[in-house]
Amino acid sequence: MVDSGVSSDNHHLKPWVEDVDNYVIETNQNNYHGDFVAGIINYGHILNENLTNVVDSGVKILDVIVLPDPEKEKVREDDLLSSLEQALEEYSDTYKVWNLSLSSKRQCTGFVSEFTASIDELQKRYNVIFVVAAGNTTNSRINRITLPADSVRSVTVGSIALNSSIGDVVEENMIVPYSRVGPGIGLSIKPDVVHFSGNPSNHPIYSLDSNGKRIGDFGTSFSTPLVSAIIAEYFSLYPQNMYPLMAKTLLIHGAKNPVGKDRIKEISAHYEYGYGLPRRISDILNGDEHEITLLFEGEIDSSRGTNWIKIEEFPFPESFFDEENQKIKGNILVTLGYETPLNARYGSEYCRCNLDVRIRTKISDSYKKITEGSKTYDASFDAKWERDRITSESKWSNIKQVEFKSPVGRQGTDDMILEVLPTWRNLDEKERVPFVIAD
Template sequence: MAKKNLPIKLFQKRQKIDDRRVEGGGGDNVPKWELSGHLLAERAESFIAPINELIDVFQKRNDSREFIPATLKIDIDDNAIAKSHRKDIQKIFNGKVTKNNIIGFLDSNSAIVKVDSIEEGLQIKNNIANYLKNPRGISAIESIEVFKPFIVDIEENQAVKISLIDFLNYEINNAVKIAFIKYCTEFNIEVKEVNYSSGLIIFKIKNASKGVLDSISGFEALESITFMPKYQVETDSIESEDTLDIKWPTDGIEYPIVGVLDSGVSRNPYLEPWLLEDKFSSYPDELIDPMHGSCVSSIILYGDQLQGKNWTGNTGCKIFDATVFPDQKQESIDEDELVENIREAIKNNNHIKIWNLSLGTASESSINDFSDFGKALDDIQLANDVIICKSTGNCRNFEKGHPKSRVARSGDSVRCLVVGSVAHSKNTHDIADINHPSPFTRIGPGPANSIKPDLVSFGGNAGLDGGRTIQNGVNAISHDGSAVKIMGTSFATPRVTSLLSELNFKINETFNPTLLKALAIHSAKYPTGISLPISERVNQMGFGIPDSADEIIYNDPHEITLILQENITRGEFIEILEFPFPESLIDDDGFFYGEIKITLVGQPVLREKQGAEYCQSNLELKFGTYENIKNRDTTKANILNEIGPDDTQNVLLDSNYKSLHLKDTESEYARERVLLNYGKKYQPVKKYSVNLSEMKDSRQRDSLANNRKWYAKIKGTYRDFAETLAIQDGEELNQDFTLIVTIRDTKAQKQVYNEVSRLLAARNFMHSNIKLREEVNVQIEDEI
C-alpha cells in the first residue's frame, strides 16, 4: 500500500463562474387528494363548529389576559404536508393581514395556529365558508379543534416542566411570561423560568402536586406540563490487573484541550500531569464523585494505549474538568439544572472548542419531535462555536431479550456528534460479535428519521449467564488510579472526542465545526464482517468507525481529498462545472472508473417549535457528468443563468448501481459503500461512497463515457416556515457547509494526487494544502 504523506487540499469555488441563481419552474397540477363537490362542502362544514368554540373562548376570557392569542390544533393530510401546499393552508388562517398564523408543529402532521382576536376568528370562519375559493387549503386539513395542552398525571411533590406557546412575537411572549408568573402567584405557586434556548419558553415547579397542576391548567398560553427529566451516569466497573505507564507532557510542546462535562476528574497519577489547574464546578467537593469523569478522561488521554490500538492517534491533550453532575448517591439533578451547568461551563470557557458529554437519560427520543435537552445543546454549541461529542445512551433491553431502544432523548441533538458503541472483543457469554453494535448501545433513527448516532467506537460488550448480566468492558483508569474494565456508550464517546481534539489541533486553520465533523464522518468505515444491509448499518452504527487523525489528513499518490468550505444564501446555488476529476481514470472500455466518496455537512437553520420540522434547512447535492456547457436564453421566463450544463447525470443516485452490489455485505468495499436515497429529507449530514465500476451497463454508457466532463452542484432549500419568518424579520437565510470529495484510483496505478493538483490550477481554482502544525516536505512532480 502506498504511503500516505500528501496533505489533503482546500479549494474555493470560482467567484461568479460557479455562482448561480435559483430559477422558478413547475406547474400547478391539481393533486389527487383535492376534494370537490359535496365532499369539499362537508369538509368545510365540519370546521365551522371548532371556530365557533374558539370565538366563545375569547368571549369568556379574563380581561387581564385578553391580549393572549387563542390557538387551534389542525391535523394536515399526509399527502399535503409538502412545502408547496403550505401557502394554501395559510390562506385560511391569515385573516385579512398577510402573515403566517401557523406558529408551530406538535409532530409531523399536527400544527398550532394562533388567532389574535374575535375579528380574526370571524375572518377565518368566512374563509372556510367560501371554500370554493381555496379548495386545496380546505382539502389539505383533516380536522380542526381548539388546542388543549398536554398535562401529565403526576404523584405528589414532583418537579414538572411547563412549556408555554411561542407566539413568535417578542412583546406578546414577554407579556405572556409576566402574566403567567402573576397567575401562579395568585395560587401561591412558586415557578422559575429556565433557559433552554431562545425558541423555548419553559418554567419549572419543583414540588408540584395534582392540585397545583389543576390550578394552572387553565392558563391560556399553556402548551404542556411534563415531568422534569432527571439525568444519570452509569459507573459499574470491574477491577483489572492490567498495568499502564504514566505519560507526561513534553516541556515546550503545546497540546489540544478537551472539556469534560461530567461528574468531575480526579488528580490521580495518570491524569494529574494533563489536568489544567483551572476548572469549572457547579458543586462543592463533598458533593462530587469523580469516578465516571475520571474513566472518561482516561480514555480521552490513554484510550489507544489502554487497548493497544491506534484508534484515534491522539498524542496527548490537556483536560479541562467541567463538573456539571453531582454525586448521585447524595444528590439528583434535574434536566434544567444540567442545561444551566453545561451552558455556564462552556460560555465561560468557549476558547475550548471540543467537549465531551457522556451523560444520559433512560427515556427514548420521540419519533416526531426533538427533545428540549437536544435543542438546548444545539443552542449552546451555536452560541459558543463549539462541538459537543455526545453519547447515544445505554439500554438494558438485552437482559430481557428485547430489541435495542432508539437513541435517548439526550442524544437527539442535531449539532452534536452523537456516538454509539461497538464491541471490542467477545468472551464466552457475550452477545455481540467483535466490531458489531454492543448489546447495550441505543440505535437510530433519531426524530424525523435523522441519522443518529453519527459515528460509533469501542465501548464494550455484555452477555448473560443464567440470567445474570456479564460485563466485558473496555480498559479505563478509575478515580483512584487503579485499572478497571467498564462498559457503555459513555466510554465509546471519548474516543471520538479524542480524535476531534487531535484533528482540531493538527489542522492549523480557523476553527470550523462543520469541517471537523465532516472529516471524522468522511473517514468512517464499517468494520469487517458486518452483514447488515446499508440502511440498517446506518441505523445501528451511523456512518461507522472514524479513522485515526493522520489517516484523515493525508492522502497517498493514488487518491486526493478536496475540501470546499462555503456559505450558500437562499435564492442561490453553487454549480462547479469542469470539476477536476482525473482524466487518467479511464478503463479499457473507455469509461471513467474509480471510487468517489463525498461528505456534506451543513450548519442547519433550526426552529424549536416546529416538531418534526425542527431542521428548517437542507442542502441538496448532485455530483456527476455532463456533455457540454450550453448558453441559455435569459430573456425567457424563469431563465436567470446565462450558461448551464447539458445532459447532466448524477452518479450518486443509488438507482444507477447493480442490485448485487447494493446487497453486498462481504467484499472489502462493502465497508465503505454508502448509497442512501436521502430524497427530500432535511438531513444536515449526507455521505455517499460509490465505485463507478459497479454502475449498471446502461448507466455507464450514459454517464461515464470518457468525453464527458464532471460537475458538482450544491443548492440550499428551506421550509416554508423559515422562509415566511425570514421575510417578516428581514433575515437573509443562509447555511455554512463543508463539502469533502475523495477520488481514488481503485487500481492504484495513476498519480491522482498530482493530476488533480494540476487540474485545479489549470482551471483557475484557488487551492492550497490544508495548513498543518507540523510541516511535511512534500514532493509533487510537475505541480503548477
C-alpha cells in the same frame, strides 16, 4: 469534559487537567465516572492492547464538574444547561470539543425536546461541537437514543465491541446490545459514528480509577471520549482552518463500516453504526497513494437569490477517463455537511432546510447526473413519498453522502461538476446556510 469530575488526588490524570470549572460541592461528588472517561482519553491505548488508531499523544482537559453522586444529589436538566452555559461563556474560546458522556432517561421520540434544542443552540452560539453518548439500554425491545443524543449539531457516539471470545454476546467490531440506536429527530441518522467499548460480559474496556488501578467497565460513555479525542486532534493540528462544521464533515467522511471496512449504505445499519468507525485526520487527508481528498467551503444564501451553486473546479484523474469510448471509472465519495436552520416549534420538522449535492458529467452539450442524491439501499429509489425520501436520500439531514462507483466504466467525460441545491420547508425562512464538502 462535562462529567462528574477528575479526583483531586488522581496523580495519573491531574497533569492532563488544564482547567477546572466546578458546579458540585466536593462532599456530593463521586469521581468514578469522570476518572474513567479521562483515563480512556489519555491512557486507553495503553490499558487496552487492541485499541489502535486512537489519539496516543495525550489530550489536555477542561474538567467541567456538573454531575453529582446520584445518591446524594439529583441534577435537573435546566440546572445542567445553566452550568454548561456558564462554562461555555468562560471557556468556549479556548476549548472547542466538549465531551458529554451523559444522557437523560428520556428517549428520542422523533420530535425535538427543549433540552435538545437548547443543546443545539448553545453549540451555535459558542461555536463549539458537543460529542454525546448515544445512551445505554437493558431492554433491546425498546431501544432509541436518549436525549440529548438526538442533537442535530452534535456528534452522537454508539459502541462496538473491542474484543470477543467464545461466550461473548457479539463478535468484535459489532454493535453491542446496550448501545442505543436510532433514528433521531425526523428519522435522521443517529448515532453519527461508533467507537469501541466493553463487550458484555467477558471483555470490558479498561481505564483508571483515582488510585491508578486498571479497572474495566461497559457503556457508550466510554466510547464517546475516544471520538472526542480524535476531533480534538483535528483542531490541534489545523487550528486556523478547523471549526465545528468542518470537523463533523471530515469525521463522517472518513468513517468506515467496522465490520466490512467499506461505506455503510443500508439505513438499518446506519441506525446502529451511524456512518461507522471514524479515523484520525492524517488517515483521512493523506489516505494511500491511490486516494486524494478535496475540501470545498461555501454558502447558499437564498435570501439574496443564491438558489444553486455549481462547483466547476472538480478535478478528475486522466487515468480514469477513457476518451476513445467516452467512459469514466473509479470511485468518488462526496460528504456534504451544512449548518441547517433549526426551529423547535415544528417538532419533527425541526430542520428547516435541505441541501442536496450531486455529481454531473458533461455528455454532448449538457451535464448529466451520475449520482441521484444521498441514497441508502433499504428504500426503493423510485419511492416518491416524503418518508421514503427521508430514509433513502437523508432528506432534511444536515449530513449527506453520495457516491459514484464504477470499476469498469460508465458513460461520461472528465468535465465534471458538483451541484448544491436547497429546498426550504417555508420560503419565508430563507437565510444563509454555510456548507462543507469533502470528497
